Amino acid sequence: MKQSTTTWILTAVIIVLAVALAGVLVFVKNQPAQVRGIPALTVIQAMEPDSSKWGVNFPNQYSTFKLTEGNNTRSTYGGSNQFSHLEEDPRLTILFAGMAFSKDYNEDRGHMNALADVRATKRINEKTPGTCYSCKSSDNPALWTSMGMVEFDKTLFSDLSQHISNPIGCANCHEAETMRLVVTNPALDEALKAQGKDWTTFTRQEMRTVVCANCHVEYYFAGEGKYLTFPWSKGTNVDQIDAYYDETGFKDWEYPEALTPMIKMQHPEYEMFTAGSTHYNAGVACADCHMPYTRDGSAKFSTHDVKSPLINPDAACGACHTDVKYVTDRVGIIQKQVADTMSATEDALVAAIEAIKAASADSNADQTLLNEARTLHRKAQLRWDFVAAENSMGFHNPEEALRILAAATDMARQAQIIAMTATAK
Ligand code: HEC
Ligand code: HEC
Ligand code: HEC
Ligand code: HEC
Secondary structure: OHHHHHHHHHHHHHHHHHHHHHHHHHHOOOOOOOOOOOOOOOOOOOOOOOHHHHHHHHHHHHHHHHHOOOOOOOOOOOEOOOEEHHHOOOHHHHHHOOOOHHHHHOOOOOHHHHHHHHHHHHOOOOOOEHHOOOOOOOOOHEEEEEEEHHHHOOOEEEHHHHOOOOOOOOOOOOOOOOOOOOOOHHHHHHHHHHHHHHHOOOOHHHHHHHHHHHHOOOOOOEEEOEEEEOOOOOOOOOHHHHHHHHHHHHEEEEEEOOOEEEEEOOHHHHHHHOOOOOHHOOOHHHHHHOOOEEEOOOOEEEEEOOOOOOOOOHHHOOOOOOOOOHHHHHHHHHHHHHHHHHHHHHHHHHHHHHHHHHHHHHHOOOOOHHHHHHHHHHHHHHHHHHHOOOOOOOOOOOHHHHHHHHHHHHHHHHHHHHHHHOOOO
């Protein structure tokens, strides 16, 4: 009898202690990072645009982040050297005739250069909307909060410039108080909601990919206000994006003399990677390859020197692959195959354009067939550009890249034949 009373008391004490401990843990977990033992040297204001202020608390992340400014190494198809794609492949001036990309199309560089590079590009003119700043500056989250995205987007680029002085920075990806990864771009928040998704419920590993989708996505400027919109409401693969643009009837420009209403793809790395790639299906995130863990003495942190993983493959691939040489050789083989296939697609597109131009100049041409040819031209180039504008030369999703290019070549050849038939009649 006595013994069982003691057991009861002991059990009760253990339960009380366990509940108290759980309570403390929940409390601590909900505290800001600073309180949790990450040294709080300085208090960082919400959406602080100046990355150097965050750098006081997180010197390793800040010092590696700054390296993105000076990177200048070129890889076979990418890297940080700002070479001109137009000089490398003159067919691009034909494919982009009548729009800004035929004037200036340089290879991308590191995050710290984003603001300088957008201000330097010849694609910007006096009519460019503020929307073009959306992916370039850590000033944006605060501006989107104070002025709202509607106002931000309809302000002219030249007028918005006075409010923007910082390149991409910590505030584009982190919430200052907790340091958790967040969706900062309202267009991404809206595009996810349109698909019934709530990013605040995503796992940490999912956020290590989704945070890049703040910018590395296909988008367009909707309506007079040039409102930044991701065409995702039907889904994010290329066919669903095509269907979206079909339904809205949107065009970025009209192809001169062929009169095709065209769509320019931006940089759909997120859409390509998440369309069932081997790595995505295996749970690998963008940050695994582009921000691998690094050591500085006893500190282990994510390098913020985001760049081509082919420049640091031991860190970028070595965490998961034992034979780093084998997998990087595979990248070369995959990229060459995609580049060769893409080249054949470009030839087919150029041939289609010539045929449609000729048919458009012929007043006796069958207009129904000619419009059919134009529709195929639009769809073929949208697909080709999805692969071309995606910056990994197919590596992010080799099967999908080759599937899309095969469809594009087929559509372009059909467009050519139909346009020729239109004039023959
Ligand atoms: C399995 C590793 C891996 C994952 C995961 C991955 N990438 Fe890549 N990424 C690469 C490789 C390899 C290249 C090709 C680099 C080259 O050609 O120099 C590349 C290229 C790029 C480039 C162009 C780099 C340059 O040098 O110009 C960008 C931008 C990019 N990736 C963004 C992303 C985004 C965003 C995600 C997630 C949606 C992602 N990557 C996921 C390995 C990866
Ligand atoms: C492009 C998005 C991006 C930017 C910009 C960015 N970070 Fe990060 N940061 C990440 C990602 C992704 C992780 C990995 C998070 C995880 O694993 O949960 C990370 C992790 C961190 C961590 C957690 C520890 C670690 O190293 O994994 C700290 C602290 C941090 N970043 C600080 C900064 C600071 C300071 C800046 C500005 C100088 C900055 N970050 C800019 C994406 C970004
Ligand atoms: C706020 C917008 C933004 C976010 C968020 C962002 N990027 Fe970028 N990223 C850019 C822009 C813009 C460029 C091109 C800058 C230039 O060319 O000046 C770029 C360039 C790159 C490059 C090419 C670097 C080089 O040296 O060639 C890679 C790789 C890359 N980003 C990967 C990522 C990954 C991975 C993430 C998520 C962890 C991410 N980015 C998040 C806007 C962003
Ligand atoms: C976070 C872990 C992780 C990282 C980092 C990683 N991989 Fe992988 N990789 C995987 C997994 C998992 C698979 C699938 C393995 C399987 O199914 O056999 C894979 C498969 C591959 C394959 C075979 C793909 C296929 O379709 O058969 C290649 C090639 C490859 N990785 C290259 C790379 C390269 C290059 C890098 C660095 C830029 C890299 N990986 C970084 C986890 C990773």
